[in-house]
Amino acid sequence: MSRLQAKHRHDVRFTLNGKPCAGEAEPRLLLTDFLRHRIGVTGTHVGCEHGVCGACTIDIDGQPARACLTLAVQIDGCELRTVESLAPAAGRLGVLQAAFKRNHALQCGFCTAGILMSLDTFLREHPQPDEEKIRDVLSGHLCRCTGYAPIVRAALEAAAELADQNREKTDA
Amino acid sequence: MKPAAFDYVRAEHLDEALDALKKDGGDARIIAGGQSLMAMLNMRLARPKTLIDIMRLKDLARIERKGSSIMIGAGVRQAALLAWPDLRASLPLVALALPWTGHVQTRSRGTVCGSIAHADPSAELPLMLQALGGEVHLRNAKKRRRVAAKEFFAGMMATTRADDELIEAVSLPVIEKRCAFREVARRHGDFAIVACAAVATDNGVRLAVGGVADMPAIRDLPRLEGSALDDALNAFAYELDARDDVHATARYRRDLVRMIGRDLVREVLQ
Numbered sequence: 388m389s390r391l392q393a394k395h396r397h398d399v400r401f402t403l404n405g406k407p408c409a410g411e412a413e414p415r416l417l418l419t420d421f422l423r424h425r426i427g428v429t430g431t432h433v434g435c436e437h438g439v440c441g442a443c444t445i446d447i448d449g450q451p452a453r454a455c456l457t458l459a460v461q462i463d464g465c466e467l468r469t470v471e472s473l474a475p476a477a478g479r480l481g482v483l484q485a486a487f488k489r490n491h492a493l494q495c496g497f498c499t500a501g502i503l504m505s506l507d508t509f510l511r512e513h514p515q516p517d518e519e520k521i522r523d524v525l526s527g528h529l530c531r532c533t534g535y536a537p538i539v540r541a542a543l544e545a546a547a548e549l550a551d552q553n554r555e556k557t558d559a
Numbered sequence: 560m561k562p563a564a565f566d567y568v569r570a571e572h573l574d575e576a577l578d579a580l581k582k583d584g585g586d587a588r589i590i591a592g593g594q595s596l597m598a599m600l601n602m603r604l605a606r607p608k609t610l611i612d613i614m615r616l617k618d619l620a621r622i623e624r625k626g627s628s629i630m631i632g633a634g635v636r637q638a639a640l641l642a643w644p645d646l647r648a649s650l651p652l653v654a655l656a657l658p659w660t661g662h663v664q665t666r667s668r669g670t671v672c673g674s675i676a677h678a679d680p681s682a683e684l685p686l687m688l689q690a691l692g693g694e695v696h697l698r699n700a701k702k703r704r705r706v707a708a709k710e711f712f713a714g715m716m717a718t719t720r721a722d723d724e725l726i727e728a729v730s731l732p733v734i735e736k737r738c739a740f741r742e743v744a745r746r747h748g749d750f751a752i753v754a755c756a757a758v759a760t761d762n763g764v765r766l767a768v769g770g771v772a773d774m775p776a777i778r779d780l781p782r783l784e785g786s787a788l789d790d791a792l793n794a795f796a797y798e799l800d801a802r803d804d805v806h807a808t809a810r811y812r813r814d815l816v817r818m819i820g821r822d823l824v825r826e827v828l829q
Binding site: 388389391393394414415420436437438439441444447450451452453455456457458460461505509523524526527 | 560561562563564565566567569570571572575579597598600601602608610612614638658661662663664667668746747748749
């Protein structure tokens, strides 16, 4: 058993976007603030801080999860992916991101990082989703700009493109 | 919107969690998936001195059939129960209601027992426990006890769990009778304005309602039709003591109980 004292900072070791990463956190530090302020990856946004808006959604051990409802000390030993993992290189966009851009699936962009991570983890497990399933995933996010329709369109377009890519890989 | 300071205990054995609970009692809280508790901590509606994390206890992460019940351990996440291959056959009512519990992004971490411990009157899992007549398996450092659903809930977000006890598991009876579930919420996955579950009984139907009273309520109804059914549902709706809040008026909630209740009763008695 380990008892981490409230007043002290404690080591947290985890994998971030495929690379080993470490930082220090007091027990009360939220994963959102840990990622943004201690680790310095600011792609993950902070909205409501009680799990409703979805802006802080990241991938924890392959599942979409609210970083604001997670303590930094809870993710010791976990594998995390954040929105920074989606672009293949600096200045380029991933398939899902490019589909968002084409379809105007974002306006202010505040909710986008969370939505991208939810859809990215979802499409990995469900490569041929229908619109209903996409809408179910999106029900865990609030977007006040788009009205969601372009987001649904972008997700379906990205799913089709990813399916094509996978088919090419298998044919080769 | 940040939690107040607390010590964090990462339990590697159940005894460690129980000892920490014995020591800190009411100043300690168990954290499992954290999907209800973290929001309470962030809003400082809860300010424990110690948080005891039980998610490293692999023995608690089991779903098992024991006799005619399904035991769901305290570490079982809602997503794990939803993905359990026997869910539809063993717990058909839960299979209907669980997709309404939070969102895919919260079910991934939130636990079944955690939602029941939190005892939100609008939540689906406490409603399932009541509707199915399940049991809560509590344990402190000395002994275990089982509490029936009816005796577990004590009010809004209040239960009869003692300060030094943790929920080890909940058990839900396997039913082969007809059942139905329906919910009205502002957004799929948000807390229910009204959630209803119906289970056929030997001589009628049991109706369970969440989101209206300060805890999930049940009513066993005989086989009724037409205006007799409407009268019984109307009486039940009024007895639930609905209140106005920002989400809905009391009158709207009663309307929903009458309307959804009638549909579900008909569906299971068909």
